[in-house]
Amino acid sequence: GGVEGVAGVRAGGGRESVWLALFLVLESLGAEERLAYVLHDLFGLPSSETARITGDAPEEVARLARRARERVHGHGTGRTDEGIGRRRAVVDLFLAAARARDARTLAAVLDPDVVAHSDRGPVHGAPAVAEGAAAFARFADVARPALVDGAVGAVAFVDGRPVSAVAFTLRRDRIVTVSVTTGEDRVRALDLVFSDG
Structure with a gap:
């Protein structure tokens, strides 16, 4: 064929x-x-x-x-500080909107066909991904911005321990994929660079 x-x-x-x-x-x-x-x-x-x-x-x-x-998704090369800063702003807005359950802002930063990837498999669509993000935001004592394996993201801490990490891929200032890693050992194994030092 x-x-x-x-x-x-x-x-x-x-x-x-x-x-x-x-x-x-x-x-x-x-x-x-x-x-x-x-x-x-x-x-x-x-x-x-x-x-x-x-x-x-x-x-x-x-x-x-x-x-x-x-x-x-076209973000593997040509990263600039300006590009990272711009993506970081979108991610920060997303996390704040998730915490506040601000559906309008979430809709503005999530691509309608966004996909979240985790050990449980993919989750498709902005509503389902927004719900998962709200759970991530509520679960963490603190979520610190970070580069996660080179991608803009955040790491969630509980009792000072890194328990979950999220990495985002953006296209035209909208989030198109979210990658979630859970478990302290697995999070520590990632290449993490904290940007709020």
């Missing part, structure tokens, strides 16, 4: 360039990143199931998928 598929895409005009772009982006990923991204993000398998298939640890699968997600 490959030839018919290509012919169908060509007949679709603009779709051809979309498929080509997706193919080129996936080709630019390393083999491990690509497999983790396809299984975890595209097929929606939890980290534990993806890890069973790839033979990696769940933490490594989550990290590979997050790195691939950043590159797919």
Whole structure:
């Protein structure tokens, strides 16, 4: 069915360039990143199931998928302080809105098709992701802004211990993906740079 598929895409005009772009982006990923991204993000398998298939640890699968997600959404290169500051402002607004359950602000910063990734698998859509963010905000004694594996995010602390981390991917100043890591050991294993030092 490959030839018919290509012919169908060509007949679709603009779709051809979309498929080509997706193919080129996936080709630019390393083999491990690509497999983790396809299984975890595209097929929606939890980290534990993806890890069973790839033979990696769940933490490594989550990290590979997050790195691939950043590159797919166009934020893997060319980070500037200004760009990080701008994304940080959007994330701070999101966290404050989640705490306050401010639906209007959440709608303004979340892409309608936002996807949140965690060990339990993906959660789709702004309403469900906003609900999860509100739970994150209520759960933490304090949430400190941080770069999480190079992505703008935050780390939640309970009794001084880092228990959860979130990393965000943005496109045109809207949050398109949220990656959640839970468990003190797993959070400590991430590359965390706190920006409110």
